[in-house]
Amino acid sequence: MAMTVEAAKCTNCGKVSYPMHFYCPACRGTKFEPVPVEGEGKLITWTRVYALPLDYAVLYTTLGIVELDMGVRATGQLDITEPKTGQRVRAHIGKVREINGKDVTGLVFTAV
Amino acid sequence: MSPPVYDWDAGEYLTSEEERMIDELEAMLRPPVLPMAPYPPKAVLLASGETMVVRQASVDEVDTMLKVIQPLSWLDRDFYNIVAARLFAELLGWKTYRVRNEYCLVGVIDGVLAGIVNGRLWDEKHGVSFHTLTLKRGLRVGSHLFASKMEHHIEYLGQDEVWIVAESPIGHRRWMIEYPLDKKFEVQHELGGAPSWVLTRDTYFKAKSRLVTGSRPVSPELLAKSYPLREPDLKVMLTQIEHTLEARV
Amino acid sequence: MRDVAIIGVGSTQFGRAQWSLLKMMCEASHDAIVDAGIGEKKIDAVYVANMGSARNNRMAGLSSALVDRLNLYPHTVSETIENGPASGASAIKHGLHSVASGFCDLVLVCGGERMQEVNNFEATEFVSYLSHRYAEYVYGVTLPSLAGMFTRLYMERYGLKPEHLAMVAIKNHANGAKNRKAHLRIPITMEGILTGPDALNNNPWIAEPLRFFDCCPVSDGASAVLLAPAEMAKQFKKTPVRIAGMGQATDSQAVQDRPDPTELTAVRMAAERAFAMAKLAPKDIHVAELHDAFTILEIAESEECGFFKKGEGHKALERGETKIGGKLPINPSGGLKSRGHPVGNTGVSQIVELVLQLRGEAGDYQVPNQPQHGFAVNFGGFGNNVVATVLKRGV
Numbered sequence: 001m002a003m004t005v006e007a008a009k010c011t012n013c014g015k016v017s018y019p020m021h022f023y024c025p026a027c028r029g030t031k032f033e034p035v036p037v038e039g040e041g042k043l044i045t046w047t048r049v050y051a052l053p054l055d056y057a058v059l060y061t062t063l064g065i066v067e068l069d070m071g072v073r074a075t076g077q078l079d080i081t082e083p084k085t086g087q088r089v090r091a092h093i094g095k096v097r098e099i100n101g102k103d104v105t106g107l108v109f110t111a112v
Numbered sequence: 113m114s115p116p117v118y119d120w121d122a123g124e125y126l127t128s129e130e131e132r133m134i135d136e137l138e139a140m141l142r143p144p145v146l147p148m149a150p151y152p153p154k155a156v157l158l159a160s161g162e163t164m165v166v167r168q169a170s171v172d173e174v175d176t177m178l179k180v181i182q183p184l185s186w187l188d189r190d191f192y193n194i195v196a197a198r199l200f201a202e203l204l205g206w207k208t209y210r211v212r213n214e215y216c217l218v219g220v221i222d223g224v225l226a227g228i229v230n231g232r233l234w235d236e237k238h239g240v241s242f243h244t245l246t247l248k249r250g251l252r253v254g255s256h257l258f259a260s261k262m263e264h265h266i267e268y269l270g271q272d273e274v275w276i277v278a279e280s281p282i283g284h285r286r287w288m289i290e291y292p293l294d295k296k297f298e299v300q301h302e303l304g305g306a307p308s309w310v311l312t313r314d315t316y317f318k319a320k321s322r323l324v325t326g327s328r329p330v331s332p333e334l335l336a337k338s339y340p341l342r343e344p345d346l347k348v349m350l351t352q353i354e355h356t357l358e359a360r361v
Numbered sequence: 362m363r364d365v366a367i368i369g370v371g372s373t374q375f376g377r378a379q380w381s382l383l384k385m386m387c388e389a390s391h392d393a394i395v396d397a398g399i400g401e402k403k404i405d406a407v408y409v410a411n412m413g414s415a416r417n418n419r420m421a422g423l424s425s426a427l428v429d430r431l432n433l434y435p436h437t438v439s440e441t442i443e444n445g446p447a448s449g450a451s452a453i454k455h456g457l458h459s460v461a462s463g464f465c466d467l468v469l470v471c472g473g474e475r476m477q478e479v480n481n482f483e484a485t486e487f488v489s490y491l492s493h494r495y496a497e498y499v500y501g502v503t504l505p506s507l508a509g510m511f512t513r514l515y516m517e518r519y520g521l522k523p524e525h526l527a528m529v530a531i532k533n534h535a536n537g538a539k540n541r542k543a544h545l546r547i548p549i550t551m552e553g554i555l556t557g558p559d560a561l562n563n564n565p566w567i568a569e570p571l572r573f574f575d576c577c578p579v580s581d582g583a584s585a586v587l588l589a590p591a592e593m594a595k596q597f598k599k600t601p602v603r604i605a606g607m608g609q610a611t612d613s614q615a616v617q618d619r620p621d622p623t624e625l626t627a628v629r630m631a632a633e634r635a636f637a638m639a640k641l642a643p644k645d646i647h648v649a650e651l652h653d654a655f656t657i658l659e660i661a662e663s664e665e666c667g668f669f670k671k672g673e674g675h676k677a678l679e680r681g682e683t684k685i686g687g688k689l690p691i692n693p694s695g696g697l698k699s700r701g702h703p704v705g706n707t708g709v710s711q712i713v714e715l716v717l718q719l720r721g722e723a724g725d726y727q728v729p730n731q732p733q734h735g736f737a738v739n740f741g742g743f744g745n746n747v748v749a750t751v752l753k754r755g756v
Contacts, residue, residue: 048566053486
């Protein structure tokens with residue numbers, strides 16, 4: 001089980017991108033080092049999704065896009081009953097899906 | 113004093129002893145019934161702006177319903193064929209006293225039959241959900257009627273739990289997740305297929321505000337318009353069933 | 362570079378198909394060929410628009426299968442063009458390039474999709490493959506969930522209300538009820554889906570704040586258009602419709618990567634490019650088919666294309682400007698919401714509907730006053746690959 005979700009830090013100019021692209025958006029460099037996506041941030045928008053693929057046997061999941069203090073935005077599941085846009089959240093790693101019977105981990109955000 | 117019974121096979125009138133035997137056999141084949149409280153009708157305002165009256169159907173209306181259901185037993189899509197075939201048998205069994213403690217609720221739009229649900233009481237506290245047949249698709253009629261059925265078992269028939277299995281895996285999954293249903297695999301569902309899932313009284317009341325709607329009482333004029341049951345146009349019914357996918361959820 | 366015109370159109374019924382994918386596509390192609398009246402002339406190329414035939418229908422190389430079934434071999438060349446939900450317009454774009462460049466004369470563009478071969482959960486799963494694999498997909502992101510998050514931002518920023526979303530659905534259902542070929546032909550009411558006592562049950566949440574009637578259905582269907590050089594088009598029986606301009610643009614795949622997630626940059630650029638090529642402006646358009654996979658998208662796209670100011674699309678909707686009799690009818694055919702969304706095919710069916718409008722053949726849902734200029738937006742992924750088209754009546 002992966003314990004972190006990684007962003008890409010350009011070894012040339014230091015810009016951190018998530019998700020990673022082949023070329024650094026700032027300097028077009030092609031070498032990156034992994035940097036964990038972690039810490040606190042601000043919830044930009046969220047939704048409760050009821051129409052889910054077969055992998056999910058729950059009534060709904062809560063998803064959101066978070067602007068993290070470390071400088072990247074991330075999409076993740078929210079472990080928050082009543083999310084509010086603009087609220088402060090913290091990133092954790094948790095199980096987010098099952099693919100072919102194997103657990104997949106990713107970002108889960110809780111309220112601060 | 114009932115008229116004498118003529119036995120066609122023997123070519124003679126039955127003696128009173130033979131009459132008594134047939135009445136006894138009939139009595140045995142016709143099981144005793146549990147008292148069942150009636151379902152108070154309600155009105156549901158559908159997405160199209162039409163109002164659907166959800167009310168109990170009486171045994172006299174079975175013949176009309178059988179006429180509508182039968183053609184669907186040939187429709188090999190979305191499990192219409194098996195649901196229609198089994199519903200046909202259940203309603204006919206209800207009418208001929210060969211299924212006991214059965215009830216039937218119908219959804220009626222502008223006097224025209226739009227959907228049928230049925231089930232029966234296993235005993236005082238446990239119910240068995242049989243079928244849900246939607247004749248007018250695209251308006252969540254089946255969803256409303258299934259919820260009404262659960263409402264009937266729990267709130268009006270005063271039961272503790274309802275045993276449920278659906279023929280369609282998609283339909284079953286929807287209810288399984290939506291209410292949600294619990295497993296009760298020690299109970300073989302009467303339909304003869306899979307073991308049962310169960311909706312408990314507890315779960316019902318937690319889900320009620322979310323899933324059970326409709327307003328009561330129904331005005332006498334509106335209720336009167338839902339009698340007698342009118343059959344939908346067969347061709348129109350078949351075309352729109354085939355064209356409309358029930359749900360995106 | 363020659364001018365290119367559409368000389369024939371065809372479409373099957375949308376909804377739950379009786380026919381197989383290939384048969385639907387053959388029927389639509391045949392209808393387009395007969396509509397054009399090309400007689401013995403040979404078709405030089407076939408471009409097929411489809412997204413899921415390999416996964417959903419166990420068919421690969423779909424365009425070759427169509428060429429075979431239509432007896433077009435060995436002369437006719439073909440490719441299958443896949444651009445997610447924008448496959449349709451992309452395939453037409455390739456047809457346009459082939460004819461404009463002089464490489465081909467007659468080109469058939471046929472879109473088709475048969476989604477019913479998988480259940481709804483698998484259809485949702487399949488369409489969710491469009492999202493970013495590790496930044497979105499693994500979290501259970503589906504297209505409706507991206508649209509839901511987008512809608513929430515729109516509502517908070519521009520004062521859009523649930524009533525506005527419902528108005529789009531009601532308008533498009535009312536239009537689709539007049540379109541014989543539409544998938545969902547049930548008119549709906551505000552009371553029934555939003556304000557009435559049973560609305561929550563009739564119209565449950567899909568991805569808050571989007572509801573059941575804010576999302577288009579999963580449909581089967583096929584459509585086809587026949588392209589020819591404008592010069593040649595004059596000799597055929599029906600009024601040709603010229604492809605005056607086509608534009609395309611892309612955006613980041615992960616929605617979070619966009620500086621302002623409420624901006625549909627690809628829609629704006631694609632529209633600008635199409636208008637530039639056509640030498641027309643948004644105010645010149647008389648009828649539009651916008652990609653309303655979710656009701657919010659009709660409103661957002663109408664703004665990004667320049668028909669209304671950003672954040673004011675819902676006000677124009679309130680004023681009735683986008684109804685069939687209004688200033689700019691949008692989705693007179695019912696849009697994706699009511700006409701249906703056979704994913705790979707939609708771009709082609711949008712053009713088919715516009716051609717019918719510009720020819721005056723749209724029957725019960727015809728836009729009045731002889732529209733001359735039509736406009737379509739075909740929205741791929743969640744706005745990361747968008748194709749816009751401007752059509753002009755006559756050559």
